[in-house]
Amino acid sequence: MMSGFSRLRAGGLLAGAALFATAACGAGAAETTPDGKPEVVAAFYPLQWLSEQVGGSDAQVSGLTPPGVEPHDVELGIQQVTELKNATLTVYVKGIQPAVDEAVEPDTSFDAATAVATIPAGEHAEEGEEGEEEHGHEELPYDPHLWLDPSRLATVATKLGERLATADPAHAQGYKERATKTAAALGALDQELTKGLTTCTSRTLVTAHEAFGYLADRYKLKQVGITLDPETEPSPARLSEVAKLAKAEGVTTIFTEALVSPKVAEVLASQVGAKTAVLDPLESKPSGDYLSAMRDNLKTLQTALGCTA
Numbered sequence: 001m002m003s004g005f006s007r008l009r010a011g012g013l014l015a016g017a018a019l020f021a022t023a024a025c026g027a028g029a030a031e032t033t034p035d036g037k038p039e040v041v042a043a044f045y046p047l048q049w050l051s052e053q054v055g056g057s058d059a060q061v062s063g064l065t066p067p068g069v070e071p072h073d074v075e076l077g078i079q080q081v082t083e084l085k086n087a088t089l090t091v092y093v094k095g096i097q098p099a100v101d102e103a104v105e106p107d108t109s110f111d112a113a114t115a116v117a118t119i120p121a122g123e124h125a126e127e128g129e130e131g132e133e134e135h136g137h138e139e140l141p142y143d144p145h146l147w148l149d150p151s152r153l154a155t156v157a158t159k160l161g162e163r164l165a166t167a168d169p170a171h172a173q174g175y176k177e178r179a180t181k182t183a184a185a186l187g188a189l190d191q192e193l194t195k196g197l198t199t200c201t202s203r204t205l206v207t208a209h210e211a212f213g214y215l216a217d218r219y220k221l222k223q224v225g226i227t228l229d230p231e232t233e234p235s236p237a238r239l240s241e242v243a244k245l246a247k248a249e250g251v252t253t254i255f256t257e258a259l260v261s262p263k264v265a266e267v268l269a270s271q272v273g274a275k276t277a278v279l280d281p282l283e284s285k286p287s288g289d290y291l292s293a294m295r296d297n298l299k300t301l302q303t304a305l306g307c308t309a
């Protein structure tokens, strides 16, 4: 059957074809799958997980960033740009992936950063050395890693449900119900994190890649990122600055992440007599899912920061 987004996307060009809606779905209405489901393209893992939860069986969700690839580095081939242009909706966060920011169209995209209150980008953005220009992060007035606060991601879930309901009105109720359910699961996770991080010996989070600003913001921790950009080598000045701070605050653990070389964190850890531990920024698919990976992060934080819950 004909749906709202068909008209919206296809405009005048396919207006005739849309009259024969069933045929149009199979022959040229590229924005739906052969069985007429809206196609949702999610820019990277947490948004893919969220789109799958909210889209359910009513939507066909695909991810743009292959598993194990740092999403900041993603480059889009012609096929992916076409996929993105033809999608009913592209779900992304402006500022994470310049290639995606460039390819999206306003009418068929949902920038999750517009759904929540953002926080300013890291303060030492200008202190890194060469290579920063290649990343999208640096020109942004806000920190784009918003999915690391489940309460903000719950808001994104609700807005995404509304957006999908508008795009595919025939299944509006399903999108809204699943969005509510997803937001509730994220709310429960948020409460666990709040409770689990209430009483800790240390509240300072020294991270290799400054991705945890929202987590710190939400749970009243203080993030000290060695670099903003996971690929930039920090300057010796920055390293000694962080080392001094870590010593002063009695930091016992330097956090590193799976997709980034642990070298810098290891050097720093040995300088201050700390250990390293992996904290997952969830930029790529974890072994479980978003919820289980965030619960693993909670355990890692509780151990490292000496929290009693």
Ligand SMILES: [Zn+2]
Residues within 6 Å of the ligand: 072, 145, 211, 283
């Ligand atoms: Zn990042």
